[in-house]
Amino acid sequence: MTVTDVAIVGVGKIARDQHVPAIEASGDFRLAATVSRSGGVDGVDNFATLDALLAARPDIPAISFCNPPQVRYAGARAALEAGRHVMLEKPPGASLSEVHDLAALAEARGLTLQATWHSRHAASVAAAKAFLAGRRIRLVRIDWKEDVRVWHPGQQWIWQAGGLGVFDPAINAFSILTEILPVPVHVTAAELRFPVNCETPIAAEVEMAGPRGERVLAALDFLHEGDPMWRQVVETDAGTLTLDQGGAIMSVDGGAQQGEAWSAPGIEGEYPSLYARFAELLAARTCEVDLRPMVLVADAFTLGRRVDAPAFVDPALAGDR
Amino acid sequence: MTVTDVAIVGVGKIARDQHVPAIEASGDFRLAATVSRSGGVDGVDNFATLDALLAARPDIPAISFCNPPQVRYAGARAALEAGRHVMLEKPPGASLSEVHDLAALAEARGLTLQATWHSRHAASVAAAKAFLAGRRIRLVRIDWKEDVRVWHPGQQWIWQAGGLGVFDPAINAFSILTEILPVPVHVTAAELRFPVNCETPIAAEVEMAGPRGERVLAALDFLHEGDPMWRQVVETDAGTLTLDQGGAIMSVDGGAQQGEAWSAPGIEGEYPSLYARFAELLAARTCEVDLRPMVLVADAFTLGRRVDAPAFVDPALAGDR
Numbered sequence: 001m002t003v004t005d006v007a008i009v010g011v012g013k014i015a016r017d018q019h020v021p022a023i024e025a026s027g028d029f030r031l032a033a034t035v036s037r038s039g040g041v042d043g044v045d046n047f048a049t050l051d052a053l054l055a056a057r058p059d060i061p062a063i064s065f066c067n068p069p070q071v072r073y074a075g076a077r078a079a080l081e082a083g084r085h086v087m088l089e090k091p092p093g094a095s096l097s098e099v100h101d102l103a104a105l106a107e108a109r110g111l112t113l114q115a116t117w118h119s120r121h122a123a124s125v126a127a128a129k130a131f132l133a134g135r136r137i138r139l140v141r142i143d144w145k146e147d148v149r150v151w152h153p154g155q156q157w158i159w160q161a162g163g164l165g166v167f168d169p170a171i172n173a174f175s176i177l178t179e180i181l182p183v184p185v186h187v188t189a190a191e192l193r194f195p196v197n198c199e200t201p202i203a204a205e206v207e208m209a210g211p212r213g214e215r216v217l218a219a220l221d222f223l224h225e226g227d228p229m230w231r232q233v234v235e236t237d238a239g240t241l242t243l244d245q246g247g248a249i250m251s252v253d254g255g256a257q258q259g260e261a262w263s264a265p266g267i268e269g270e271y272p273s274l275y276a277r278f279a280e281l282l283a284a285r286t287c288e289v290d291l292r293p294m295v296l297v298a299d300a301f302t303l304g305r306r307v308d309a310p311a312f313v314d315p316a317l318a319g320d321r
Numbered sequence: 322m323t324v325t326d327v328a329i330v331g332v333g334k335i336a337r338d339q340h341v342p343a344i345e346a347s348g349d350f351r352l353a354a355t356v357s358r359s360g361g362v363d364g365v366d367n368f369a370t371l372d373a374l375l376a377a378r379p380d381i382p383a384i385s386f387c388n389p390p391q392v393r394y395a396g397a398r399a400a401l402e403a404g405r406h407v408m409l410e411k412p413p414g415a416s417l418s419e420v421h422d423l424a425a426l427a428e429a430r431g432l433t434l435q436a437t438w439h440s441r442h443a444a445s446v447a448a449a450k451a452f453l454a455g456r457r458i459r460l461v462r463i464d465w466k467e468d469v470r471v472w473h474p475g476q477q478w479i480w481q482a483g484g485l486g487v488f489d490p491a492i493n494a495f496s497i498l499t500e501i502l503p504v505p506v507h508v509t510a511a512e513l514r515f516p517v518n519c520e521t522p523i524a525a526e527v528e529m530a531g532p533r534g535e536r537v538l539a540a541l542d543f544l545h546e547g548d549p550m551w552r553q554v555v556e557t558d559a560g561t562l563t564l565d566q567g568g569a570i571m572s573v574d575g576g577a578q579q580g581e582a583w584s585a586p587g588i589e590g591e592y593p594s595l596y597a598r599f600a601e602l603l604a605a606r607t608c609e610v611d612l613r614p615m616v617l618v619a620d621a622f623t624l625g626r627r628v629d630a631p632a633f634v635d636p637a638l639a640g641d642r
Contacts, residue, residue: 073507077532095620096417097507097613101532104505161510162624184425186394186418189482199626211398211422292418298619299416303483305520306627 004282005032005060006087009050009075010067011040013155014089018118019066022271028279032060050075054082061085062112062282068157069164073098076113080105085112087278091171091294092116094162103289112281114274115289117175121273122247124259128234129180131252136237137183140208140216143231144173145224148202153316158200165200166222167297173218173232174293176247180234183210187296190304195312202309206300223312325603326353326381327408330371330396331388332361334476335410339439340387343592349600353381371396375403382406383433383603389478390485394419397434401426406433408599412492412615413437415483424610433602435595436610438496442594443568445580449555450501452573457558458504461529461537464552465494466545469523474637479521486521487543488618494539494553495614497568501555504531508617511625516633523630527621544633 006029008015015034020041023031033045035053040046047053053060063079064087065072072093079086080102092115093099099115106113119125146169148158157163164171177185185208192201202223208216230246243250249259281288327350329336336355341362344352354366356374361367368374374381384400385408386393393414400407401423413436414420420436427434440446467490469479478484485492498506506529513522523544529537551567564571570580602609 095508095624096616097505097529097620100613100616101505101507105532161626164623184418184422186422187416194627208418211426292421295417295421295619298616298623299418302485302619302622303416305482306515 003030004028004062004279005030006062006064007031007033007035007053007057007060008041009035009063009065011036011038012066015066018271019064019089022275025272026275029062029275033057050078054078054084062087062278065089069094070157070160070162073102076102077105080109080111080113083109083111085282087114087116087274090115090117090175091164091168091297092289092291096291096294096298099289099291099294103287106287110285112278112285113287113289114278114281115291116274117172117179117290117293118270118274119172119175119247120179121270121277122176123269124243124250125176125179125247127258128241128243128247128250131239131241131250132180132234132236133182135182135239136212137181137210137214138235138237139214140177140181140235141233142173142177142216142218143229144170144218145221146228146230147225148222149315151228154314156314156317159198159312159314161199163200164297165194165198166202166204166220167200167300169222169230170204170218170220171293171297172246173230174296176243177216177232178290178292178296180243181210183212183214185210185214185216185296187299187303190300191307192300192304193307193309195309197311197313202312204300204304206296206304208296324351325349325383325600326351327383327385328352328354328356328374328378328381329362330356330384330386332357332359333387336387339592340385340410343596346593347596350383350596354378371399375399375405383408383599386410390415391478391481391483394423397423398426401430401432401434404430404432406603408435408437408595411436411438411496412485412489412618413610413612417612417615417619420610420612420615424608427608431606433599433606434608434610435599435602436612437595438493438500438611438614439591439595440493440496440568441500442591442598443497444590445564445571446497446500446568448579449562449564449568449571452560452562452571453501453555453557454503456503456560457533458502458531458535459556459558460535461498461502461556462554463494463498463537463539464550465491465539466542467549467551468546469543470636472549475635477635477638480519480633480635482520484521485618486515486519487523487525487541488521488621490543490551491525491539491541492614492618493567494551495617497564498537498553499611499613499617501564502531504533504535506531506535506537506617508620508624511621512628513621513625514628514630516630518632518634523633525621525625527617527625529617
């Protein structure tokens with residue numbers, strides 16, 4: 001089996017928690033280099049800039065971008081122009097227009113671009129999709145609630161324009177929703193609560209509809225204390241599906257749980273599956289860029305009414321002020 | 322030559338000012354019916370609801386939607402499901418997701434769906450595109466400034482979520498921009514000024530970038546008094562193009578003006594050209610749904626910083642309060 005050298009750009013929380021272990025466990029990839037100004041991975045070649053990596057290591061054919069979405073575009077474009085295949089952590093960029101540009105470039109150059117949605121690779125998503133196929137959807141209730149102080153400590157970019165705020169986790173819910181539903185849905189209304197000192201929302205409610213009166217009600221909250229709630233409940237004409245723990249486990253009509261519960265979200269399986277998919281795309285030299293989750297987020301921002309919320313100060317950064 | 326019967330849904334300002342005269346002047350279409358709760362067009366069959374029209378007039382193969390974008394989707398979907406071809410006034414809907422849904426349905430049914438951008442049919446847009454082809458773009462300055470009290474009197478929907486506010490006219494600028502530029506651009510930053518009593522912005526600044534450092538700076542203002550300013554100036558490596566009066570006239574390096582100036586915007590040519598294009602699409606049984614202008618708007622809402630602006634009261638509605 002061929003092992004492909006891959007470089008990681010942006011060695012932050014998601015890279016250390018997920019990408020590096022997934023690559024180390026993969027038979028398809030080897031971590032050949034990193035780009036980070038604040039330190040790389042022990043024993044792996046680190047570069048201060050992407051330009052330095054591209055110049056020094058023409059032998060590395062694939063680059064995985066784990067840096068914040070606001071600074072993703074220039075690097076991804078440079079990598080594609082240098083003939084490298086690209087994987088993008090979610091969300092794939094700060095704007096839809098920039099990702100359309102990257103996708104067109106990758107297609108034109110015959111390179112692989114993968115816009116990843118790790119939650120689609122959670123253990124029970126495929127089973128949920130199979131259950132819903134052919135059923136009539138009535139109502140989907142999404143609760144996506146977590147404590148940002150626990151799950152995103154010190155991540156200032158999430159509060160800056162383009163960082164999406166509570167939609168950074170909620171886009172995971174939307175990535176599952178668009179994968180499992182047998183019908184398209186579109187945003188009809190939203191209310192977004194912006195802390196008065198932040199550029200992105202800390203909570204939101206989003207309403208969507210399908211072509212046959214299907215309804216989706218999403219409640220998103222970044223100040224939810226205790227155990228996170230990453231759940232969607234789908235009422236159909238033939239049973240109610242509960243997909244819980246971010247897609248890891250499911251049950252029907254309150255019956256026995258299927259799937260694999262986890263202790264830390266996504267650690268068991270999602271990212272290894274993403275890299276296995278990346279290997280398939282590389283072998284086929286094709287792209288996978290499904291922007292539907294990001295379109296729903298953009299629609300919520302466009303349609304959403306804005307409401308002020310109290311100022312938010314990240315405890316992990318409070319000492320800096 | 323075949324004349325196609327067309328019905329108009331929503332007999333408001335844009336229908337009376339543009340669609341009805343364009344259809345009357347067209348050799349391709351005949352206005353066969355309207356749907357309006359507040360009165361139709363003299364001598365033309367009027368229905369109170371779209372459902373009534375669809376049931377009573379199976380002989381009308383094409384429907385042109387001129388109603389506000391927030392209520393567009395259900396009707397357009399019903400029309401397509403009833404096997405009718407559909408033209409959508411700009412913006413084509415209140416959300417990107419709903420237009421994607423309509424486009425997929427039209428494709429699946431082999432029907433024509435045209436998401437129109439009337440400003441692309443302005444007299445000098447094609448010449449501007451030809452001028453810019455092969456040139457290196459440096460900077461585009463867009464000034465899109467008009468008095469909403471003059472151009473949108475009493476149009477409450479424009480201030481309601483999904484109505485886009487100042488982006489309702491500015492999407493015309495973006496439709497021209499995406500048509501004439503030889504490179505893609507993406508939104509990098511925006512500032513949106515929301516009147517404290519409105520759900521949509523009354524002014525905005527939007528910055529965009531291209532892959533080679535091309536820059537776009539757009540200044541949008543809905544409180545601009547006097548003559549409207551609908552202008553984009555494109556600085557290139559070989560001359561500066563000024564496209565003015567919403568695309569009607571152009572000049573290069575301050576030289577002589579080309580194109581046809583108008584007294585009332587768009588009245589001479591844009592809508593007749595839209596309907597001529599609709600006829601071509603019907604003959605070819607194809608769709609034309611280019612959502613790039615709307616993606617740029619959605620990106621500006623998603624990325625944009627929000628700033629409060631003074632309350633705005635439409636003088637045409639002030640008597641109602």
